[in-house]
Amino acid sequence: MKPTKAYRAFQVVNVIILLIVVAITLYPVLYLVAQSFSSQKYIYAGEVGIIPKGFNVDTYKTVMSDSQFWTGYKNTILYTVVGTAINIFMTMMFAYPLSKKKLIGHKFFTQFAVITMYFSGGLIPNYLLVNSMHMKNSIWAIVIPGAISTFNLMIMKTSFEQMPKELEEAAAVDGLNTYGIFFRIVVPLSSAIIATMVLFYAVGNWNSWFGPMLYLDDKQLQPVTLYLRNLIASASAVTNADAGSDMQQISSNIKSTTMVLTVLPIVCVYPFVQKYFVTGVMLGAVKE
Incomplete structure (x- = not known):
């Protein structure tokens, strides 16, 4: 037409x-x-728009010449990869049973999960718990406490509920048990929602700095986000340095530089999972 x-x-x-x-x-x-x-x-002078003026890379050189910066980047990559893997595995293992209304205690476990969206133990009890479990100054203090996001759990649960039950019934007839059905049927058919959750969790793990600030005293274990946060705090305190000093230059544009360095990896990864993003969100957000 x-x-x-x-x-x-x-x-x-x-x-x-x-x-x-x-x-x-x-x-x-x-x-x-x-x-x-x-x-x-x-x-x-407030003369900078969307085009650099007086082009220089002094701040980048100052930040990237520090070996601690690269140590933080290595730690961030490690925490993001390990943390996201744990997040996805734990979320799937919890969401799949919750998607089955025949599960004994289904209503209780669902309400139990939802309550955690609105109530938590608080900062001090969480710190004491992590410390009492001897996880402080280790990777587990970063990746274990937030292993499951309730919001992501509910999205994945809804996605599993929309999967045709006939597929699972056919797999059961062919002799697969519950774990076989889940790993050989459900997981391969859930690539879109899984990719979406990977993006959500990876971004959260990459940007995390508050947890590491609480639980990681060893600088060799701190992620790059915490390193850059400390650098911003140090640069903000410099107000009367000489005009030509490195710290004065850092205090001028350190915030912009740190934001660029922090967001760059996520920006590079996002195009590869974009095609799954919209599909995954729609699958988990609309219930028939």
Whole structure:
């Protein structure tokens, strides 16, 4: 059918609105990147827009020349990979039984999980628990306490509920037990929701700094986000340094530089899982 004039007008308006949204979204990002590469005098004068002025990479050199920065990056990658693997495994193992209404205590376990979205033990009890279990100053203090996100659990549970029961019944007839059905039938068919959860958990683990600040006293174990957070705190205290000093340069654009360095890996990974993202969210967010 030939598009009507009203439909063409709608397309034009729609494109204009989307372009405005893209511009609003991209401007802060481009501004941060430009500021991270700009000279301190232009930043102080408020002359930096989306194009760097007085181009320099002094802050990047200062940050990246520190061996502790690369140690933090290595730790962050380790915590993200191990933590995300634990997150996905534990969430799937909890979500799959909850998706079965015939499970004994189904209502109790579902309510038990939902309650944790609104109530927690608190900061001090959590710290005492981690310390009493001798997990402090170890990777387990970072990846175990937040192993399951209730929000992600509910999304994955809903996705499992929408899976055709006939597939599982056919697999059971063929002789598969519960674990065989789960790992050989359910998991392969849930690639979209699993990829979505991987993205959610990986971003959370990558950006985490509060937990490491509480539980990791050893600097050799701290992630890069905590290193950069401490660097920002140190740079913010520098107010009367010489104009040409490294710390004065850092105090000018350290926030922009740290944001760029922190978000860059996630930005690089996101395009590879984008095709699963929308599909996974829709599968887990709509219940028939």
